[in-house]
Amino acid sequence: MDLMAEARSGSAADGENLFQFAGAQGWNPDLAGPAKLFAKPAYGRLIKAEPYLRKSIPVLIVAFLLIVAAARFLDLLQDRSEIEDTARQATALTALAGSAALATSPDQDSLKYRWRAESHLADSLPPDLLHDGRFLVVASQRGDVYAATANGGEFVGRRIDMLLRDAPQLRIFGTRAGVHMLSVDGDEYYAAVSTNELGLIAAFTPVAMVLKPWKQQVSLNVTLFAATSSILLVILYAYFTQASRARDADEIYLEAHHRVDTALSRGRCGLWDWDLDMGRIYWSASMYEILGLPPRDCVLDFEDVQAMMHPEDESLYDIVAAIETGESNQIDQMFRMRHAEGRYILMRARAQVTQSASSLHVIGIAMDVTEQHRLVQRTAEADQRLFDAVESTSEAFVLWDRDKRLVMCNTKYQSIFDLPDEVVVPGTDQDVVLASARRPVVEQRVAASEHGESARSMVVQLADGRWLQINQRNTRDGGSVSVGTDITQLKRHQDRLKESERRLMATIGDLSSSQSRLKEKAGELSELNAKFLAEKDRAEAANKAKSEFLANMSHELRTPLNAIIGFSEILQNRMFGPLGSEKYGEYADDIHSSGKHLLGVINDILDMSKIEAGRLRLDQETIDIAPLIDETLRLIAIQAENKSITIKSNIAEGLALFADRRAIKQILLNLLSNALKFSDEGGRITVRARRHKDAVTLTIEDKGIGIPAAALRKIGQPFEQVQNQFSKSKGGSGLGLAISRALTELHDGAMKIRSKPGVGTIVSLRLPTGKDA
Incomplete structure (x- = not known):
């Protein structure tokens, strides 16, 4: 029995009856859900007006925000105008106060000196006149600024007419020209000028300092307006979202149902519901797809499914018998089913036995595990x-x-x-x-x-x-x-x-x-x-x-x-x-x-x-020592990095040898490998090369464990190693130094080893440059 089909048909019938009942009562058929049960005629009229209200809400919110923004904008402009007027008045008073302070000084001659004038201004003027960055400069009759209060020291020594070039009317000595805004070195100031017998006294007030509190207030108002606008927009969005949820519910359900079917199909997995009392089995569309069968909107008989199973696998009758005897209430079974093409595919069914009010069901999924079995x-x-x-x-x-x-x-x-x-x-x-x-x-x-x-x-x-x-x-x-x-x-x-x-x-x-x-x-x-x-x-x-x-x-x-x-x-x-x-x-x-x-x-x-x-035959040629040493150092760079060992090289320029390149490289690699092997973590290795008459001397020095004096005599012989705990842990064949010494002697050279336990080892090679080097 198709329980899901009956549920869908029952839900549709109930919805249709409810709609007819709502129409009989004269309610708006556009109402949905619980609104049909509780709506009245007045509410019905409200529902009719709802589209117009929904359209007017954004307009009203935007109009409200614009009015608030315009009002606050005008208020901020008024505040700025008042702040600027206050700054201009304070600048003019500062210039007059500075001129009066200098004119009333008992020692006028001493005011011609910078330190005296600045000290007198600082002592005579109240501190309130020089706050908000205001300062005074004093210019002589020739127009040179020779004194200034705090914050104005950088203008001493400059020409007053250069400071007041944006307001030429302020440079007239003996007159009051009011307060003007001008630019000095890229900064804007309110400037006022007063004169006396000493010269010209100019007061400056930085515009940026005056407007700083106002700008902070503007920033705060912008932030509050943006936050308010955001909240209103979020509320508006929530309103429209909630209004559209009812219309989107069915679409979301259908989309979710489609996604479940797609997931089952892509995962090679099928859903099935087995009614044990009726002997009927429901399959999802993906189950038919796995077996290569066209989907059918119906249930299958017990015998139809049994006919598709491989005769050698456990039959459905055995599974039913196990469930009825209570041996198991879960199924995890592997079996083969015949594909529409005639071949068999391996399926794994996992299900749970559930007891409903009317019948016993086994509900689960079946997966195609053929590829997994092959793997x-x-x-x-x-x-x-x-x-x-x-x-x-x-x-x-x-x-x-x-x-x-x-x-x-x-x-x-x-x-x-x-x-x-x-x-x-x-x-x-x-x-x-x-x-x-x-x-x-x-x-x-x-x-x-x-x-x-x-x-x-x-x-x-x-x-x-x-x-x-x-x-x-x-x-x-x-x-x-x-x-x-x-x-x-x-x-x-x-x-x-x-x-x-x-x-x-x-x-x-x-x-x-x-x-x-x-x-x-x-x-x-x-x-x-x-x-x-x-x-x-x-x-x-x-x-x-x-x-x-x-x-x-x-x-x-x-x-x-x-x-x-x-x-x-x-x-x-x-x-x-x-x-x-x-x-x-x-x-x-x-x-x-x-x-x-x-x-x-x-x-x-x-x-x-x-x-x-x-x-062993040498293939001698003229080789450059420096690149060969660099190439060898790159080969052991990773080993040195793993032990945090620093390798330094000091190679003289223009060194060349007439020698076998592979042999020289093997000598260097053996000696450097020994130096790395017997150096502690964080050690240092130094490689030096220089010319000495008709030979090249190569020296490799390490700060490792060193070699006892008694062992130096046999070092360099085949299969000989210094026997201590450190060398035993490092291993090796004992042939590295022997091969290096033999290759050196084949080039008519000599190898010398100097070492001291706990201090380090120095290995020196002396190789003749040869006829072509």
């Missing part, structure tokens, strides 16, 4: 692709949430630590997983990376002899991610190198002990010397083999690192679709930054290996 499916597919990417990597990977519960791990991690399947289930506590894992035989903590306390690295040896380097990083949500890299081969090569070095040192020791015996056995000297040279060649060959091995291994390590960095960039760029969760994006960022850091360390090892193996 959920794509998110699940993206999660699966991410899992496959992590699973296919050669490193052991594990992710923990902020509560130290397992989120995910790959098969590599499970196999390395020999974890059972029932433990590597998402949600398992970290302590349970670690308790079930195979404990490493050796565990060594290594220096943290540039991530500081949020990053931890360690090297462990498993029971089967394999070595792993485990890098752990904290995630933004408080969790952590660990990546374990198999470095067994690298460890074995390192052990071989150490064993070779040990044997070499033992051989050198044997040679040293043999030298003492060579003094007694001169005949065996040449044979032992040949053995020594042979062992030396073997040592150099071993050292070269070590460098070549590091170079080759660096290349081998860069290949999987490039794959890790490449896959993490694919995840960062969402190349195959969204990841589904922002956390996966953060994990991809952490993997990418860790791979970049490790790749930088390997590049340093590779550069050092090339240098030691003699495979």
Whole structure:
């Protein structure tokens, strides 16, 4: 049963009957609402006159405002005229009083001096004559102003005829010319003149000071008039607004109804009312639009709706049964309905069971969630692709949430630590997983990376002899991610190198002990010397083999690192679709930054290996030092700004080198990075460059932690670092200074380090200018 249609028809019938009743009584049919019930013949006549009254009200209000404004305007003009007359009289009296005061002075000769005349005027004249900015000036017979009262000192020394040029009649000595308004230096004054034996006495009154109270009164009256006008206009607006509300009510209702229908249509949402007793269902127009059906102004049968639903979904009969048994008075159901084109769309219905006086209804909305369901499916597919990417990597990977519960791990991690399947289930506590894992035989903590306390690295040896380097990083949500890299081969090569070095040192020791015996056995000297040279060649060959091995291994390590960095960039760029969760994006960022850091360390090892193996070739050219230093400083500017470190440069003009541009830039970047790393917050770094004969000296000075004297001897050697708490927290490969020293020596230069703990460090480079510089 269409309850809304009956309500609309009933309201229309009642309105029509009421209108007929009003006409039978002789009332004005233009009356609306309660006015029809209470109006009388006199009120009816008032209603007829209402249009004329409505038109006359604005005219009456405007006429009232104009009369009030005109009256007040004339009153203000009268006030101004009285104020000006009073000012003119006061100015004339001031001039006469000043002239009389000077004429009655017992010592007329002393009044020819400024200080005497001004003092006499100040003592003789009452203070009331010099208020409101009035002042007197005294001019000699020649027309020069030589004295003045307060506020008139700026006119002393000027010509009186120049001050009175706008009123020439005032400059006549010996006469009274009245009071005139004139302009002096852009300001208007009332001026009056009086003369005596000393000369001319002129009184000035500023017009602005006289009219200031009047202007304030004008401003107050304008403000009050504007406020009154605004209030009347607001009342007028409220009157017309209230009068038009009755006519606009129906239009507003229709517009609101149209907006609700538009909102439901745009939101892919439909309104429905299910009468359980009658088995009828009412749908809004937007519901028909969702299903691609033409809107119908009628109700649907229970069987019609059931026929549109997918046969595999829960039927309407089950929903009715649940409501009748009292199991639920709310519906939040997902089901599929057939579109007019034959396909099925996924709908989500949310409704509330309501009991009216006559029947039981279920009223709610149904939303098209097909696209949302597809988005959920794509998110699940993206999660699966991410899992496959992590699973296919050669490193052991594990992710923990902020509560130290397992989120995910790959098969590599499970196999390395020999974890059972029932433990590597998402949600398992970290302590349970670690308790079930195979404990490493050796565990060594290594220096943290540039991530500081949020990053931890360690090297462990498993029971089967394999070595792993485990890098752990904290995630933004408080969790952590660990990546374990198999470095067994690298460890074995390192052990071989150490064993070779040990044997070499033992051989050198044997040679040293043999030298003492060579003094007694001169005949065996040449044979032992040949053995020594042979062992030396073997040592150099071993050292070269070590460098070549590091170079080759660096290349081998860069290949999987490039794959890790490449896959993490694919995840960062969402190349195959969204990841589904922002956390996966953060994990991809952490993997990418860790791979970049490790790749930088390997590049340093590779550069050092090339240098030691003699495979680095310089591409020398004439370069300008100043732009190169500026370019390097820009690269570290952001790091310096983050630590509030000030960098100053003092570069001499015209400095040039015949050198490898990339090598010099790498030297500067390594030294400046070390200076930044070992400087405290708010520190200072100074870069200087100057020419000294046929060489250029570059100096980098910082105010950092400094280097102990015992450590200065080994600074600059490969993999050597000053071991203190600060350097351990900063990390690094220990190759920066070694590479810088080696590149400097390749340019036939020299590097010198001076440092003092707690004071700072100075690194000096001396590079020859070269043949073309």
